[in-house]
Amino acid sequence: MNEKFLSKRAAKISLEDTVQKVMDILEAEDGRTFEEKKQEAIEYLGEQEDTLLAERVFEAAVNDETGRCWKEKFWKDGAILQADAHIALRKVRETDRESFIELQRETSEMKSMLKEEAYCMLLWKEHIQDKSLMITIEVDGEYAGYCGIHNLSRDKWEIAIELREKWRCKGIGSVAIGTMLSEIKSRLSVNEFQVKIDAENYASQRLFEKLGAVPDRITEYMLHKEEDILRCEEGNLEAIDDNLIQVARKFGVEPRKLLSHVLEYKLEW
16 A cells, blocks of 8 residues: 555544544553553543544444354354465464564554554454454465454445465455355355445455456545545645546546545445
8 A cells, every 4th residue: 555545644634633642541551451441542532523543442342242143153164264275264363463463564554553552452352353254364374364344243244354465466365355255155145245445456456356346436434524525635636647537437436536535346246
């Protein structure tokens, strides 16, 4: 993901005034448990308007019984999925934590935050929460990344995937996702999904289009207030190039809207 990507633009606008306060709460050495401090952070974020971190903390805090049931049902039929001779998908293990955090250091727009143990813990807890179905991808026994579903309690299941840099552009992503979707269809009888992709992430667009995903719409991401959306677009008009114009035509929108929104594909398996 290069520096023009929406996640970097929007993060700068939406998080600057909130992050430090939340980290102060989570790192306070006052004898409270992490769960107690997280509850205070949730209450603080509840007073804020439309921040990415608010969404993340609320997502991480919810213990969703519907998601837990889906997740248990999925893994009941086996904890390891063999995609091919080299690629295996399996349940996330506690021993994956350090590899997962290293992956976040490669891909996250919040690299400075990853120096904070409390933030790393928050990301890990989000990764293993009951209502998400996250699946570790191994290549010849080595941690390569993960794929999964963000929130099993939602009507539309959103596909997630991240790979370590050394394993990208090798066809691993398409094999892993294809295997996962086939198993979800077989085990849970679900075959309709959505995928959200940055408008400038052309590699991910190609990957999912090859898997059969089709353009659906664009959707807000991080920024929800009209003044912030306009500010993001006006401040980055120079990022509009031929590639972005082609994507805008595909989705039937003005190119400038892709500076403040993400693409949403639908995929039937």
